Amino acid sequence: MRPDNRQTDELRPISFERDFTTMADGVVLATFGDTKVLCTASVDEDVPRWMKGSGEGWVTAEYSMLPGSTPERVRRETKGTKGRTQEIQRLIGRSLRAVCDMHKLGERQVIVDCDVLQADGGTRTASICGGYLALHDALSRRVQAGMLDEHPLIEACAAISVGIIDGEPRLDLPSLEDANAETDMNVVMTSSGRFVEVQGTAEGVAFSRGELDELLSLAEKGISEIFDMQAALTATPPAARG
Numbered sequence: 001m002r003p004d005n006r007q008t009d010e011l012r013p014i015s016f017e018r019d020f021t022t023m024a025d026g027v028v029l030a031t032f033g034d035t036k037v038l039c040t041a042s043v044d045e046d047v048p049r050w051m052k053g054s055g056e057g058w059v060t061a062e063y064s065m066l067p068g069s070t071p072e073r074v075r076r077e078t079k080g081t082k083g084r085t086q087e088i089q090r091l092i093g094r095s096l097r098a099v100c101d102m103h104k105l106g107e108r109q110v111i112v113d114c115d116v117l118q119a120d121g122g123t124r125t126a127s128i129c130g131g132y133l134a135l136h137d138a139l140s141r142r143v144q145a146g147m148l149d150e151h152p153l154i155e156a157c158a159a160i161s162v163g164i165i166d167g168e169p170r171l172d173l174p175s176l177e178d179a180n181a182e183t184d185m186n187v188v189m190t191s192s193g194r195f196v197e198v199q200g201t202a203e204g205v206a207f208s209r210g211e212l213d214e215l216l217s218l219a220e221k222g223i224s225e226i227f228d229m230q231a232a233l234t235a236t237p238p239a240a241r242g
Helices: 083-097 121-143 175-179 210-233
Strands: 012-018 026-032 035-044 059-064 109-118 155-163 170-171 184-188 195-202
Touching: 012 083, 012 121, 012 210, 026 155, 035 121, 059 083, 059 121, 083 109, 083 121, 083 175, 083 184, 083 195, 121 155, 121 184, 121 210, 155 175, 155 210, 170 210, 184 210, 195 210
Parallel strands: 059 109
Antiparallel strands: 012 026, 026 035, 035 109, 155 170, 155 184, 184 195
């Protein structure tokens, strides 16, 4: 029995709240159970110096755990980002770039900020799911305003955690399960069924090929359900900004 009484292949309650704040070009509050991540996308009508004249744009991400997001206060990273933070924000950026046509984006940069308000496992996967939606809305508003001829996003992107706890493969791990997992894995996919990244680690006993296949199938099931939730949100265009 799981701590929250879910089935092994059941996602936590998930929601995506559009325009939770209204200053950035795209804003989504992603909630996975008790994990809450504020994802904002800001469009800069310029590109990094090394990309000038290329005719292509760039999508990057920043990630942070805010003070108060965990029972023990997380210190702000005022002296540069730490290794874990860098790893996660690079993963988010890679995932979002995988579904964006940089030629259609043109010479502009989009920065997706993922700020964890409350952490109970799966913060990086929630960031990818919410970050995609914030990016989608930011670029949709550029299309609405006539600043882009067509939408640069070519498909959706989503992610989820899976793991083996007490010998049992489980979907969407909260912190308690993640801390006790024999194997934990983060899977990122596109809506065409292709993999962007698979991060898997055996914390104790090594896992078999059969267990790997089972975890990937479990992740695919959960991500498919998340794609449906994302599609339900993006089916309605975001409100135009004045």
